[in-house]
Amino acid sequence: MKNLDDAILRLISEREITDQSVLQELLEAGGHEPSQSTLSRRLKKLNVQKVNGRYQRVEAPVARVPERPRVSIIEAPPNMLVLKTAPGYAQIFALALDREQELPGLAGTVAGDDTIFVAVRDPSLLREVRAAVERLTTQGP
Incomplete structure (x- = not known):
């Protein structure tokens, strides 16, 4: 050939x-x-x-890997985190968080288009769950 x-x-x-x-x-x-x-x-x-x-x-188009959207985390004591991300990304992040085995203090998530509410079972675990969420959102699911 x-x-x-x-x-x-x-x-x-x-x-x-x-x-x-x-x-x-x-x-x-x-x-x-x-x-x-x-x-x-x-x-x-x-x-x-x-x-x-x-x-x-002709030149082949170069496949561009999309950048990971930034995620900001806001604590809402006593047992909530609010995550803000780019439009359209909240549901995929929330699903990844819900499936994550390393978050034993996570009760669950509720996601909209660009906002995720994260419920933590025990208020004393809020900072631990936040640290795990930060790791996951910088590394990816």
């Missing part, structure tokens, strides 16, 4: 190829005999697309 890929890239850089069937004929004339489906798969793998009416190699 390497030779076929090299031939494809050479042909599209040397000529203005506007039709896949023309490219296939040129490849066959050069000793390569890819089927139409094979040629389509190779073009996709090589990031070759039709741009302005001709086949060209």
Whole structure:
């Protein structure tokens, strides 16, 4: 396949190829005999697309990892924490907290769009649960 890929890239850089069937004929004339489906798969793998009416190699889009949203924690004594995060993230954070085995003092969570209420069973565990929540929100679930 390497030779076929090299031939494809050479042909599209040397000529203005506007039709896949023309490219296939040129490849066959050069000793390569890819089927139409094979040629389509190779073009996709090589990031070759039709741009302005001709086949060209385009840069593959770079996948960007989204940044973890910041979470602020507010104590609401005697036994509540309020977490504020970016819109749309509260429910996933709350679910992760509810499933976390390292939070024995956690009674449960209630999540909206950007706010989570965390209930702590025993007020004396409030700071311990807060520390665990801080670890989890900086490390991730």
